[in-house]
Amino acid sequence: MTDKPNISHNGLRVAELIRSGDGQQAAIERAPGVYENRGIGNSYLLTTSAGDVLVNAGALQDARRGRELFSKVSTKPIRYIVLTQSHANQYGGLEVYKTADNTVIAHRNYVDDRRYAEALSTHYRRGSRRMFKRIAGSVEDIVPTREVTPDLFIDESHAFTLGGRRFEVLWTPGGETRCAVIVWLPDEAIAVVGNLFGPIFGNHPNLNTIRGDKPRSALQFIESLKMLRSLQPALVLTGHEDIRGADHIASAITRIIDSVQWVHDRTLEGMNAGTDLRTLMREIETPPELTLTEEYGKVAWNVRAIWHEYSGWFDPDRGTTELYGVPPSSVAFAVAELAGGSERLAERARGFVADSRPLEALHVLDIALAAQPDCALARDVKREALERLLEQTGGKNLWERMWIGSELRALQAPSPE
Numbered sequence: 001m002t003d004k005p006n007i008s009h010n011g012l013r014v015a016e017l018i019r020s021g022d023g024q025q026a027a028i029e030r031a032p033g034v035y036e037n038r039g040i041g042n043s044y045l046l047t048t049s050a051g052d053v054l055v056n057a058g059a060l061q062d063a064r065r066g067r068e069l070f071s072k073v074s075t076k077p078i079r080y081i082v083l084t085q086s087h088a089n090q091y092g093g094l095e096v097y098k099t100a101d102n103t104v105i106a107h108r109n110y111v112d113d114r115r116y117a118e119a120l121s122t123h124y125r126r127g128s129r130r131m132f133k134r135i136a137g138s139v140e141d142i143v144p145t146r147e148v149t150p151d152l153f154i155d156e157s158h159a160f161t162l163g164g165r166r167f168e169v170l171w172t173p174g175g176e177t178r179c180a181v182i183v184w185l186p187d188e189a190i191a192v193v194g195n196l197f198g199p200i201f202g203n204h205p206n207l208n209t210i211r212g213d214k215p216r217s218a219l220q221f222i223e224s225l226k227m228l229r230s231l232q233p234a235l236v237l238t239g240h241e242d243i244r245g246a247d248h249i250a251s252a253i254t255r256i257i258d259s260v261q262w263v264h265d266r267t268l269e270g271m272n273a274g275t276d277l278r279t280l281m282r283e284i285e286t287p288p289e290l291t292l293t294e295e296y297g298k299v300a301w302n303v304r305a306i307w308h309e310y311s312g313w314f315d316p317d318r319g320t321t322e323l324y325g326v327p328p329s330s331v332a333f334a335v336a337e338l339a340g341g342s343e344r345l346a347e348r349a350r351g352f353v354a355d356s357r358p359l360e361a362l363h364v365l366d367i368a369l370a371a372q373p374d375c376a377l378a379r380d381v382k383r384e385a386l387e388r389l390l391e392q393t394g395g396k397n398l399w400e401r402m403w404i405g406s407e408l409r410a411l412q413a414p415s416p417e
Helices: 013-018 060-071 110-119 121-136 218-231 246-273 277-283 299-311 328-339 342-354 358-371 376-393 398-412
Strands: 028-031 034-037 043-048 051-055 078-082 103-107 152-154 157-162 165-171 181-185 190-194 235-238 242-244
Touching: 013 121, 028 235, 034 060, 043 060, 043 165, 078 157, 110 121, 121 398, 152 157, 190 218, 218 246, 218 299, 242 246, 246 277, 246 299, 277 299, 328 342, 328 358, 342 358, 342 376, 358 376, 376 398
Parallel strands: 051 078, 078 103, 103 152, 190 235
Antiparallel strands: 028 034, 034 043, 043 051, 157 165, 165 181, 181 190, 235 242
């Protein structure tokens, strides 16, 4: 057991990329006439002799910095702004760049995506802030002060030429939102893809984040990647990275496609064989040649997302009570009473921790703390279980580490009366 478990974001590449714009003094030239402003979501200025194209505005504070940095490399007006998806790290700073002389382009689904996101904004922000407040900063630095509605909505694709430079905007419905698009420069083999892959290239996608987003379709994700691969890009600019080399990009995209397809197919096989969800989450592992990093998404989580994509919310292995609104905590007091009290349950949970079985310990502690929220021993053992779990997982996944960290911080608060 560590005295000070690593519940910060230090050493997590995603967090480092998100904060990489701090102190940026100059726009980064990624290719001739392609400039980058870094932040929670990178924005790109693509310059031409007749004006410029901006891909993503970034979060509000990042846009304020980006406008100054971009003004140092081009004094021409921004003629088009393309939003690759409907998350605040793409549209949050739109008001900084929007003028009467430019056209904001987004997919037709953008308005619906924004509508449901606003309808659940308190819910989504609660989930995000619990885990990512220390990484992303304040809400006021991310979200806009006013809504800017796009001027031009596209369907499958839209092409235009500006100053002799050709641009294609292509719909990728397997992206993080249903309005996700990429920007393709066919003459230069450059693709600006936003967070199509998530924040890290070569990582397992997070098909359904624990923040509470709508789930992504595994097969739509695969098809979107196949479309990108067919373009044969030599440079891919993501929401956080630049990936170079046509052969390397094609090979890496193929590996991601094949890995997600493998997980998808094994999940469906397991469902048809009657294997329960949690067994599949434990047992499905990609073969070595298809292994991807798991700092953002995880195989086990994608198994669950795929299961629910096809099967919905009801898990028959959890039984009849899944159909009703009476939670397991409703019988916690009775179980604790039979066990001799919450402290007895906490002592048993400590035994699970000693046996390196922190998840079993947490199951027991859920009962103990539901029965007696102020049980000091149960709170202490829960802290031990979470620390052991963090040790076992290695703290390599951003969501997992930040969730466990939020649980540990909650235990630092005074116990309920």
